[in-house]
Amino acid sequence: MRQQNKYLCILKWAFLSILIVIGLPITEANSEPKHEPSPHPLPDNYAAALHKALLFFDAQKSGKLGKNNRIPWRGDSGLQDGSGLTDVNGGLVGGYYDAGDNAKFHFPMAYSVTMLSWSVIEYKHKYRANGEYNHVRDLIKWGADYLLLTFNSSSPKINQIYSQVCPYFTIILNQCIVNNTNIRLVGGSRPGSTTPDDHFCWQRPEDMDYPRPVQTTTFGPDLAGEMAAALAATSIVFRDNHAYSKKLIKGAKNIFAFARDPGRRARYSRGNPFIEPYYNSTGYYDEYIWGAAWLFYATGNSSYLSLATNPGMAKNSRAFNMTSDLRVFSWDNKLPGAMLLLTRVGLFLKPGYPYEAMLNMHHNITRLTMCSYLRSNKVFNWTRGGMVELNRGRPQNLQYVANAAFLASVYADYLNATGIPGWFCANPLKTSYVVGYGTKFPRHVHHRGASIPRDKTRYSCRGGWRWRDASTPNPNIVTGAMVAGPYPADEFKDVRTNQTYTEPTLAGNAGLVAALVSLTTGGGVGVDKNSIFAGVPLLYPTSPPPPP
Numbered sequence: 011m012r013q014q015n016k017y018l019c020i021l022k023w024a025f026l027s028i029l030i031v032i033g034l035p036i037t038e039a040n041s042e043p044k045h046e047p048s049p050h051p052l053p054d055n056y057a058a059a060l061h062k063a064l065l066f067f068d069a070q071k072s073g074k075l076g077k078n079n080r081i082p083w084r085g086d087s088g089l090q091d092g093s094g095l096t097d098v099n100g101g102l103v104g105g106y107y108d109a110g111d112n113a114k115f116h117f118p119m120a121y122s123v124t125m126l127s128w129s130v131i132e133y134k135h136k137y138r139a140n141g142e143y144n145h146v147r148d149l150i151k152w153g154a155d156y157l158l159l160t161f162n163s164s165s166p167k168i169n170q171i172y173s174q175v176c177p178y179f180t181i182i183l184n185q186c187i188v189n190n191t192n193i194r195l196v197g198g199s200r201p202g203s204t205t206p207d208d209h210f211c212w213q214r215p216e217d218m219d220y221p222r223p224v225q226t227t228t229f230g231p232d233l234a235g236e237m238a239a240a241l242a243a244t245s246i247v248f249r250d251n252h253a254y255s256k257k258l259i260k261g262a263k264n265i266f267a268f269a270r271d272p273g274r275r276a277r278y279s280r281g282n283p284f285i286e287p288y289y290n291s292t293g294y295y296d297e298y299i300w301g302a303a304w305l306f307y308a309t310g311n312s313s314y315l316s317l318a319t320n321p322g323m324a325k326n327s328r329a330f331n332m333t334s335d336l337r338v339f340s341w342d343n344k345l346p347g348a349m350l351l352l353t354r355v356g357l358f359l360k361p362g363y364p365y366e367a368m369l370n371m372h373h374n375i376t377r378l379t380m381c382s383y384l385r386s387n388k389v390f391n392w393t394r395g396g397m398v399e400l401n402r403g404r405p406q407n408l409q410y411v412a413n414a415a416f417l418a419s420v421y422a423d424y425l426n427a428t429g430i431p432g433w434f435c436a437n438p439l440k441t442s443y444v445v446g447y448g449t450k451f452p453r454h455v456h457h458r459g460a461s462i463p464r465d466k467t468r469y470s471c472r473g474g475w476r477w478r479d480a481s482t483p484n485p486n487i488v489t490g491a492m493v494a495g496p497y498p499a500d501e502f503k504d505v506r507t508n509q510t511y512t513e514p515t516l517a518g519n520a521g522l523v524a525a526l527v528s529l530t531t532g533g534g535v536g537v538d539k540n541s542i543f544a545g546v547p548l549l550y551p552t553s554p555p556p557p558p
């Protein structure tokens with residue numbers, strides 16, 4: 011009984027956080043055009059918000075959009091990305107812009123693809139019932155196809171990865187020649203630079219005319235491990251497309267071998283002034299466990315499970331000796347998500363020796379992680395308005411809240427607690443933080459594409475500043491974008507010039523989508539128990555892999 015209460019609390023908590031994110035009360039008609047037939051009318055507000063949160067990914071698309079473009083103010087862009095690279099056929103065209111900027115950061119992009127895939131694997135029935143199944147699969151494929159461009163996915167011996175396109179500060183150094191297509195950077199930084207670049211300029215992606223340098227890395231188990239997770243998870247989503255799924259698995263295995271190469275064990279962002287300030291990775295053992303867990307689900311090869319449950323992995327990732335920071339699931343820290351995935355293996359497959367003891371440990375720690383999200387346990391601070399501060403009291407907190415809501419919701423589904431709806435709790439500003447959702451939402455989102463009108467004028471690098479600095483609302487509604495969110499005192503200002511309130515991110519929306527689909531009741535309650543195991547027929551004990 012005590013146990014059950016705990017699960018109910020967790021479920022309530024998940025409801026609570028998500029209500030804060032999307033705001034209540036919400037009375038809104040769904041006015042977006044439907045792109046696939048919805049078998050049932052949208053059954054709840056989570057579904058209405060889900061529909062919008064997915065559209066944010068459409069707004070972030072880079073490359074040639076084709077006929078499928080759902081965003082009237084977006085067009086083709088970034089068609090020259092990677093065009094100077096001789097080893098990538100057709101360049102690095104495609105993928106997603108990261109946030110309010112026009113950069114493509116492959117680390118959080120891969121994480122976003124993994125999250126969207128995870129949510130589809132668990133909740134396919136809900137996506138179907140909400141008429142979003144084909145849409146979310148298209149979005150996942152858009153990301154996965156791009157990730158496949160960033161390394162030689164057919165080679166078992168990968169020696170480099172393109173790790174991002176267009177960091178903020180361009181530089182001119184020694185042998186590095188800047189022209190208007192692409193450059194390879196050799197290092198250095200010039201914060202505060204006035205060189206036209208993605209940071210200095212405020213332009214629609216369609217009008218960018220500054221250099222978009224490509225970063226390359228020859229190390230980085232974190233980046234490679236996340237890419238392996240993304241491709242492996244996507245292969246499960248596309249199991250019905252045998253050729254594509256096989257291609258994804260091959261890529262995932264090959265990039266994971268790169269991640270495991272003892273000669274390449276350094277954080278991908280290490281010492282890189284174009285990455286560290288933005289998407290610094292603080293470690294890679296979490297990605298080892300996460301990548302191995304996804305590869306296990308994708309391939310059914312138990313050597314990946316042996317690796318994921320290897321005691322050395324647990325030790326190096328500090329899985330069983332966590333700080334509160336390590337309990338916060340994010341684009342940087344996969345540990346809580348990875349441990350929940352392993353918990354799923356233990357709960358549903360009960361594989362016995364030699365996995366059982368470690369899987370139980372993962373479950374025990376996962377339980378503690380879930381408890382840490384409860385207000386009464388006082389592990390994290392909470393705002394007076396009722397939001398858990400998972401970002402150590404720093405701003406831009408919402409994405410961590412959405413992620414935790416997803417984990418709690420999936421865990422509750424795993425345990426199949428009896429579903430009692432959570433407390434109602436209004437957020438103090440009574441605003442929705444998801445653009446276009448509800449009647450009150452941010453109108454000055456920090457986003458280049460949304461803030462500049464599509465008026466047949468090409469605003470130059472500095473020409474865009476007048477739109478950045480204008481006090482008028484954005485001409486384009488970047489529907490579904492979840493902004494960075496309120497400060498710990500629940501203070502929020504709808505101003506474009508302060509991205510710590512109003513900038514949305516790809517990774518943030520990925521967690522939001524996942525949380526929303528888990529909470530909607532359209533298509534029935536609970537996870538899809540079996541799909542994830544379709545590639546995992548039996549578990550044979552193997553000899554343990556070499557120590558990590």
Ligand SMILES: *[C@@H]1O[C@H](CO)[C@@H](O)[C@H](O)[C@H]1NC(C)=O
Pocket residue numbers: 094189190191192193
């Ligand atoms: C820009 O640089 C790339 C790579 O060095 C080169 O292939 C290309 O020809 C250059 N373009 C111009 C316009 O100079």
Ligand SMILES: *[C@@H]1O[C@H](CO)[C@@H](O)[C@H](O)[C@H]1NC(C)=O
Pocket residue numbers: 097098162164165166167
């Ligand atoms: C990719 O790897 C394959 C197999 O090792 C190799 O044949 C091919 O030349 C590589 N492609 C590039 C562009 O390096």
Ligand SMILES: *[C@@H]1O[C@H](CO)[C@@H](O)[C@H](O)[C@H]1NC(C)=O
Pocket residue numbers: 286287290291292293
């Ligand atoms: C990036 O993470 C590493 C490892 O945690 C840390 O030592 C470094 O200071 C971080 N860099 C920045 C710019 O935060």
Ligand SMILES: *[C@@H]1O[C@H](CO)[C@@H](O)[C@H](O)[C@H]1NC(C)=O
Pocket residue numbers: 311312313314
């Ligand atoms: C499982 O994966 C390991 C490590 O990649 C590999 O050595 C082994 O051949 C694979 N086993 C099967 C049955 O594919």
Ligand SMILES: *[C@@H]1O[C@H](CO)[C@@H](O)[C@H](O)[C@H]1NC(C)=O
Pocket residue numbers: 331333
């Ligand atoms: C747990 O972590 C703390 C600090 O992170 C460290 O001082 C302690 O020795 C660790 N304990 C174990 C058993 O590893």
Ligand SMILES: *[C@@H]1O[C@H](CO)[C@@H](O)[C@H](O)[C@H]1NC(C)=O
Pocket residue numbers: 367370371374
């Ligand atoms: C997990 O927790 C349960 C209940 O507290 C306990 O009985 C069990 O020994 C723990 N298992 C491991 C492997 O720590």
Ligand SMILES: *[C@@H]1O[C@H](CO)[C@@H](O)[C@H](O)[C@H]1NC(C)=O
Pocket residue numbers: 334389390391399401402403
């Ligand atoms: C909670 O807030 C206090 C006071 O601001 C701060 O010292 C502490 O580090 C915070 N704890 C967490 C887990 O963020």
Ligand SMILES: *[C@@H]1O[C@H](CO)[C@@H](O)[C@H](O)[C@H]1NC(C)=O
Pocket residue numbers: 497507508509510
């Ligand atoms: C954004 O708002 C916060 C909180 O009011 C403030 O501390 C910060 O300086 C602002 N940043 C900018 C760029 O205006």
Ligand SMILES: CC(=O)N[C@H]1CO[C@H](CO)[C@@H](O)[C@@H]1O
Pocket residue numbers: 423426427428429535536
């Ligand atoms: C909330 C929830 O998911 N409840 C389910 C628990 O499992 C039973 C039996 O499978 C279902 O009938 C409930 O709907």
